[in-house]
Amino acid sequence: xxxxxxxxxxxxxxxxxxxxxxxxxxxxxxxxxxxxxxxxxxxxxxxxxxxxxxxxxxxxxxxxxxxxxxxxxxxxxxxxxxxxxxxxxxxxxxxxxxxxxxxxxxxxxxxxxxxxxxxxxxxxxxxxxxxxxxxxxxxxxxxxxxxxxxxxxxxxxxxxxxxxxxxxxxxxxxxxxxxxxxxxxxxxxxxxxxxxxxxxxxxxxxxxxxxxxxxxxxxxxxxxxxxxxxxxxxx
Amino acid sequence: xxxxxxxxxxxxxxxxxxxxxxxxxxxxxxxxxxxxxxxxxxxxxxxxxxxxxxxxxxxxxxxxxxxxxxxxxxxxxxxxxxxxxxxxxxxxxxxxxxxxxxxxxxxxxxxxxxxxxxxxxxxxxxxxxxxxxxxxxxxxxxxxxxxxxxxxxxxxxxxxxxxxxxxxxxxxxxxxxxxxxxxxxxxxxxxxxxxxxxxxxxxxxxxxxxxxxxxxxxxxxxxxxxxxxxxxxxxxxxxxxxx
Ligand SMILES: Nc1ncnc2c1ncn2[C@@H]1O[C@H](COP(=O)(O)OP(=O)(O)OP(=O)(O)O)[C@@H](O)[C@H]1O
Ligand SMILES: [Mg+2]
Numbered sequence: 001x002x003x004x005x006x007x008x009x010x011x012x013x014x015x016x017x018x019x020x021x022x023x024x025x026x027x028x029x030x031x032x033x034x035x036x037x038x039x040x041x042x043x044x045x046x047x048x049x050x051x052x053x054x055x056x057x058x059x060x061x062x063x064x065x066x067x068x069x070x071x072x073x074x075x076x077x078x079x080x081x082x083x084x085x086x087x088x089x090x091x092x093x094x095x096x097x098x099x100x101x102x103x104x105x106x107x108x109x110x111x112x113x114x115x116x117x118x119x120x121x122x123x124x125x126x127x128x129x130x131x132x133x134x135x136x137x138x139x140x141x142x143x144x145x146x147x148x149x150x151x152x153x154x155x156x157x158x159x160x161x162x163x164x165x166x167x168x169x170x171x172x173x174x175x176x177x178x179x180x181x182x183x184x185x186x187x188x189x190x191x192x193x194x195x196x197x198x199x200x201x202x203x204x205x206x207x208x209x210x211x212x213x214x215x216x217x218x219x220x221x222x223x224x225x226x227x228x229x230x231x232x233x234x235x
Numbered sequence: 236x237x238x239x240x241x242x243x244x245x246x247x248x249x250x251x252x253x254x255x256x257x258x259x260x261x262x263x264x265x266x267x268x269x270x271x272x273x274x275x276x277x278x279x280x281x282x283x284x285x286x287x288x289x290x291x292x293x294x295x296x297x298x299x300x301x302x303x304x305x306x307x308x309x310x311x312x313x314x315x316x317x318x319x320x321x322x323x324x325x326x327x328x329x330x331x332x333x334x335x336x337x338x339x340x341x342x343x344x345x346x347x348x349x350x351x352x353x354x355x356x357x358x359x360x361x362x363x364x365x366x367x368x369x370x371x372x373x374x375x376x377x378x379x380x381x382x383x384x385x386x387x388x389x390x391x392x393x394x395x396x397x398x399x400x401x402x403x404x405x406x407x408x409x410x411x412x413x414x415x416x417x418x419x420x421x422x423x424x425x426x427x428x429x430x431x432x433x434x435x436x437x438x439x440x441x442x443x444x445x446x447x448x449x450x451x452x453x454x455x456x457x458x459x460x461x462x463x464x465x466x467x468x469x470x471x472x473x474x475x476x477x478x
Contacts, residue, residue, distance in 0.1 A: 051426055071432060079430035086423035089381050092243065095349045100431055129245045
């Protein structure tokens with residue numbers, strides 16, 4: 001369970017509010033977050049694992065205060081970025097997954113086996129020794145996901161995980177994400193994907209503008225972006 | 236993408252089975268030896284041995300060929316200078332040395348997994364663990380290797396973009412995007428490391444003193460600037476504290 005308690009973010013140097021104090025309790029297994037560019041979606045979801053600290057209020061994950069129990073929270077919360085290249089550190093696929101496992105599995109052989117399992121789960125079993133640079137964008141995102149899931153988080157936060165992918169990979173990664181046995185919080189510009197969640201939050205101008213039924217949320221967001229006229233008159 | 240250690244392939248060759256410390260020691264010893272020895276015959280002998288070792292690791296053909304051809308060109312140019320001065324012995328010695336060291340370095344890269352290298356770096360760093368946790372040093376080493384080709388790539392793309400806009404000889408049009416994108420890449424990588432909990436491995440065993448320092452830091456972090464919070468790589472992730 002993720003709990004925002006009046007959590008807000010301001011840039012102290014400029015005093016600009018990036019996220020107004022927000023209170024949310026997320027218990028649904030699939031939550032999507034949509035909204036215009038620069039609205040504050042990434043800021044909101046980065047609060048969940050402490051990548052950005054709240055400047056007011058607090059965020060709790062399973063009762064743990066993110067500000068005080070950062071490392072513990074990050075062990076529960078996996079994070080998938082838009083660009084997998086920035087998330088991958090090691091030269092080959094298996095080594096990158098093994099890096100994730102360094103902390104949890106000390107025995108080398110055991111770690112290798114666990115990493116292989118994680119890769120196989122993502123359908124990358126035959127890519128274990130391949131250089132990361134020679135993987136396709138979609139395969140790289142799967143690899144990043146394998147690295148995140150290898151340490152068995154119970155929550156997965158994904159910030160536009162399919163934005164850089166082609167149509168086929170987008171469908172594949174999207175379906176895969178939804179099938180995972182974790183609570184998924186997904187920021188996306190793919191409204192079809194957003195509508196498949198159980199709950200959708202629309203963020204606009206640093207605040208929650210809508211929170212509730214996905215289909216309604218998508219409608220709300222379209223109206224917000226284009227005004228009510230667009231659906232009757234072509235632009 | 237060119238990765239310095241992207242050469243590694245899982246194989247069953249003698250060098251693959253040799254421990255990383257042995258290979259690094261061999262590389263160091265060979266380098267010292269070829270610098271000390273300046274008779275062409277022994278240089279040629281060492282070169283032949285190194286080339287054989289390289290072949291024995293069954294390295295990926297294309298990358299290896301490119302690297303060796305590049306080395307041959309440099310060796311040929313260097314020899315040419317010495318030949319022009321009439322010093323054929325030195326010409327042979329210098330180019331054989333160069334080829335030997337590069338070939339052996341490639342052999343080590345092709346037969347040593349990055350993780351084995353990291354473990355070695357971590358082990359070697361044990362004596363200075365008070366200053367820098369060995370795990371952190373190993374990670375820094377990996378990040379360095381990770382960053383080099385990335386920066387090269389960013390530089391190439393920036394150059395192409397500058398050319399496309401007609402800025403062929405404009406240094407600023409090249410340096411600005413290269414610098415900002417490099418910093419951007421570093422920040423993203425830092426965030427990812429932080430998010431993956433890498434470098435936090437010392438957690439369970441950390442001393443009480445450190446824990447106290449950390450909790451003070453994180454409460455300070457709450458009123459830290461937002462821009463600082465976007466740089467966990469610089470502030471926390473790979474930094475000295477959480478590792
Ligand atoms: N370090 C910072 N200092 C000041 N302002 C910032 C900082 N980081 C982000 N912002 C601003 O906060 C706002 C929200 O950013 P955020 O990245 O959360 O938006 P987003 O909804 O994820 O947008 P996008 O869809 O483009 O990813 C933006 O206007 C951005 O410019
Ligand atoms: Mg964003």
